[in-house]
Amino acid sequence: MPSRRVSLPAAAVLAAAAVSVAAPCLAEPSPAPPQVPGAVLEPVVLAALPGWREDDAGAALDAFRRTCAGPGPNPPQAAGVTGTPADLAAACASAAAVRPGEAKKFFEARFSAYRIVRPASGTEPERRAGFLTGYFEPELTGSLEPGPGYTAAVLARPDDLVSLAPGETAPGLDPAYRAGRRTETGLVPYPDRAAIEDGALGARTRPLLWLRDSVDLFVLQVQGSGRVRLPDGRSMRVLYDGKNGQPYTSIGKLLVAEGHLPINGLSLERWTSWLRANPDHARRLMRMNASYIFFRTEPVTDPALGPPGAAGVPLSPGRSMAVDGGLWRYGLPFWLEGKLPGQPGRGHLVVAADTGSAIVGPARGDLYVGTGAAAGRAAGDLHDRMGFVVLIPKPSAQDTAAPEAATGAGRP
Numbered sequence: 001m002p003s004r005r006v007s008l009p010a011a012a013v014l015a016a017a018a019v020s021v022a023a024p025c026l027a028e029p030s031p032a033p034p035q036v037p038g039a040v041l042e043p044v045v046l047a048a049l050p051g052w053r054e055d056d057a058g059a060a061l062d063a064f065r066r067t068c069a070g071p072g073p074n075p076p077q078a079a080g081v082t083g084t085p086a087d088l089a090a091a092c093a094s095a096a097a098v099r100p101g102e103a104k105k106f107f108e109a110r111f112s113a114y115r116i117v118r119p120a121s122g123t124e125p126e127r128r129a130g131f132l133t134g135y136f137e138p139e140l141t142g143s144l145e146p147g148p149g150y151t152a153a154v155l156a157r158p159d160d161l162v163s164l165a166p167g168e169t170a171p172g173l174d175p176a177y178r179a180g181r182r183t184e185t186g187l188v189p190y191p192d193r194a195a196i197e198d199g200a201l202g203a204r205t206r207p208l209l210w211l212r213d214s215v216d217l218f219v220l221q222v223q224g225s226g227r228v229r230l231p232d233g234r235s236m237r238v239l240y241d242g243k244n245g246q247p248y249t250s251i252g253k254l255l256v257a258e259g260h261l262p263i264n265g266l267s268l269e270r271w272t273s274w275l276r277a278n279p280d281h282a283r284r285l286m287r288m289n290a291s292y293i294f295f296r297t298e299p300v301t302d303p304a305l306g307p308p309g310a311a312g313v314p315l316s317p318g319r320s321m322a323v324d325g326g327l328w329r330y331g332l333p334f335w336l337e338g339k340l341p342g343q344p345g346r347g348h349l350v351v352a353a354d355t356g357s358a359i360v361g362p363a364r365g366d367l368y369v370g371t372g373a374a375a376g377r378a379a380g381d382l383h384d385r386m387g388f389v390v391l392i393p394k395p396s397a398q399d400t401a402a403p404e405a406a407t408g409a410g411r412p
Helices: 010-015 057-068 085-095 103-110 193-197 214-223 251-257 268-277 279-287 373-381
Strands: 040-044 111-117 130-137 139-143 152-155 161-163 179-183 186-188 207-211 225-229 235-243 293-299 320-322 333-337 347-354 364-371 383-393
Touching: 057 085, 057 103, 057 347, 085 103, 085 383, 103 111, 111 333, 130 214, 130 225, 130 373, 139 214, 152 214, 152 293, 161 235, 193 279, 207 214, 207 235, 207 293, 214 225, 214 268, 214 279, 214 293, 251 268, 251 279, 268 279, 268 373, 333 364, 347 364, 364 373
Parallel strands: 130 364, 139 225, 320 347
Antiparallel strands: 040 111, 111 383, 130 383, 139 207, 152 207, 161 179, 179 186, 225 235, 235 293, 320 364, 333 347, 333 383
């Protein structure tokens, strides 16, 4: 899944730090729900949702605080996405004072909950369930120098690549393209995967490191980031730093459409093994995905966390979710209504912290599950219908007194 970045600026959080948490009141009517394209938001009571009492809201609170403290997305999200920055900043400020064990009270007090319902349209019936998939951070083997066993170059962002912000267009460039190549006469479409592999970029880019083969490179590009273990035992993080703006084509769909593999049991391990066993077909099929990702590197500072997502903060395994960044503001919590593989209970609280080109629509999510091979298998198993409840921060003008459990808590 290409990694992508309100989390809210720290200054906004500190500016709102005098705001306190309102005491929960289940009888209090929810504000009028915001208007979200393609969905109707139906008010619900958090405390009454199946599984709410059993879920570890403290882990979600940690992810929320981390997202609050981030630098924000780059480029910024469009102004019209759901989630008012000022209200989210006020909720972030209140989160700093929440004591251990009071996370559920915090979310109940500071947010109004709405189930995302897609209304009936034409022959489509009303739908109360969306679709959830999983993604992960692959752990790959690489080298800072090319050589036997290290043949696939991971390329840095080219100096003539221009990325377009959400909703931005450029004269002469098809609006379907989200990036272009800078020329003396303006932007033109950037070369596709096949052209880049054939050397179309020349000196415009440079190799950052080398992976085992083109299949490992393809996996890294599909996921959008990864950890690479070097021959001396060190690990480094390889992070998304832009893409060529060409359309993405799923290699899994291509393999199924051509009859090479069945759709049932189509795991990452299975399709990568097939590609390595069929190199001629592999090169052709991978080139049919015109999209190409460029990267940057940085040290691994906290092995327990994932790479930065679109919100600009490290992803929390099992608690950070990619959403449609054109609809939802990063930092919004979501309640997943359903059983997740390997998780107890009947629901799970997560935080919007990332996005991806395939994550489109109001009830579509991609859950970050962790790093390495086991996380890869878990991500491959996660493709389920799921109910989505979005938590919208209450207007900051509703702030009253802090709940007893949070009074006296220090603020950073």
